[in-house]
Amino acid sequence: MATSADVTHGAAPGTDRTDEDRMREFLEQVITDGGAAVAGLCTSLGDRLGLYTAMAGAGPLTSAQLAVRTGLVERYVREWLAAQVAGGYVTYAPATDTYELPDEHAAVLADPNSPHYAAGFFTMLQALYATEDALMDAFRTGEGVSWEEHGPALFTGTAKFFRPGYTAALVPEWLAALDGMVEKLARGARVADVGCGYGWSTVLMARAFPASRFHGFDFHRPSVRAARGIAAEQGLADRVRFEVAGAQDFPGKNYDLITFFDCLHDTGDPGGALRCAEQALADDGICMIVEPNGSADVQENATPIGRALTAASVAVCLPSALAQHGPQALGNHAGEEAMRTIAADAGLRHWKLVAESPVNRVYAVGR
Ligand SMILES: C[S@@+](CC[C@H](N)C(=O)[O-])C[C@H]1O[C@@H](n2cnc3c(N)ncnc32)[C@H](O)[C@@H]1O
Structure with missing residues (x-):
């Protein structure tokens, strides 16, 4: 033996x-x-x-x-x-x-208001298992499976999964970690939330900073519709607007803050998205990029969260980016160095890791 x-x-x-x-x-x-x-x-x-x-x-x-x-x-x-x-x-x-x-x-x-609420994970799975046939084709052809090809459970599940973490950390930790940003938002600032999905991140910021104005952009029309409904329900329609727009060409100028929550790696052109952000930032504006806490070193992802992330990258992140036929399809664990290089090439050379959770890494990025 x-x-x-x-x-x-x-x-x-x-x-x-x-x-x-x-x-x-x-x-x-x-x-x-x-x-x-x-x-x-x-x-x-x-x-x-x-x-x-x-x-x-x-x-x-x-x-x-x-x-x-x-x-x-x-x-x-x-x-x-x-x-x-x-x-x-x-x-x-x-x-x-x-x-x-x-x-x-x-x-x-059972408690959507708990920071540890994870039921959304299983809502997403419902949609992901249903795309198996499309993924089989994609593996054979190299084509993508676009975000909108998925069932609605992916969109509601994503919002449900990320919301508790954003509720716990976005305003008190992540924005607080950006030099002077909380004071600026309290005085009144312009914010773009790119790839906003159902817009919970936008809504959380808008609720905390009534003097500021928030613009949520996503290329997925049903998500934008849902985001508008949520903002109206929360009584925030006076300070939040949601529009259908691509990350590479979202409208507006002079934003004090431009955020990307768990979406930059899903786009087919993260460099184009950051170039658009660079052009749209105010002189002293800052981008906040929130990305999954995965590693470019495949062995480092052999953890329960790393396992879930890398599998999600196969099932949805990489195929979503490939479906956009852009210059780069990163997957969700390209790692900090890859993102930093893309940002620098887009003219955003100031890069700093400002916060981290088991699920996310948060970067402050500026000119
Ligand atoms: C994983 S979801 C994250 C949504 C939201 N930011 C959140 O944290 O709940 C990724 C989002 O990126 C959007 N997205 C992907 N590529 C895009 C692009 N090129 N332009 C605009 N939005 C895009 C998708 O429609 C989707 O809503």
Whole structure:
């Protein structure tokens, strides 16, 4: 029997150079991952059907009580609960035949106002799995899969996933890390939020700085429509405008702040977008570029977040950029040096990392 020290890369499975233990260990990992993938569907169901919300803060519940609270069929609810217990999301007390969602888990799955809320991840997955056939074609032809080719779950899921992190950090940490920006915004400044999607970043800034004026731009019309609705609902229509515009040619001049939240790498021409920003900045204006916290070194992404990021890059970021037929399709982990070089080529030579979270890196960029 071979030992791990004998393993030679490229040995055919089943030959005597295959390390049996290593193979079984890997099989276990693959089964775990497959289980997580199926369980992800259950998480999405729990989110969409209001099961987590109904369990949040409710204490121990029988499956029948949860079925009544959610208006769902007990038999399905019981099956779903069994899967939740198997995954460690929900605890079970055999003595009372009850199930409980711990408060800490409720913060992650049932509370959109928690900074740790992550249910949006599973909303996005619904759309991503549905693009598998289009991705198969894209791998064969080199063509892209455009942002608008995806189902609406990608757009709502993206907004839902990023919003909690922006709510927690954008105003108190990220803007505060830009020299003098909070004071400028408080006095009244002009802001462009490029690739704004549903515009939660724009709305959060507008809510905090009533004297400033905010312009959100995105080339995806349904997202711009949704953003307008959100701004109106929040009573911010007086200071926020959303328009359909490309990152490479968004309108307006003399912006004190131009932001790119998790979108620059999705464009087919990040250099063109930054050249447009350079032209549109006021004399002492600053760009804030928020990018996923991935690394250009593929080995450094072997973390749970790195794994999710790199897979998302395959599924949506790279294909979205390729679909734009621009000069560069970066993927979401091109890394700081690549971005910095693109910015410098666009005339934005001042570059500084100002904040970091497990998911994002935030750069202040200027002339
Ligand atoms: C991952 S989403 C991020 C959306 C939003 N900034 C957020 O943080 O929730 C990327 C966004 O970039 C937009 N986008 C991609 N390429 C674009 C381009 N060339 N011009 C304008 N918007 C673009 C997409 O429509 C999408 O809304």
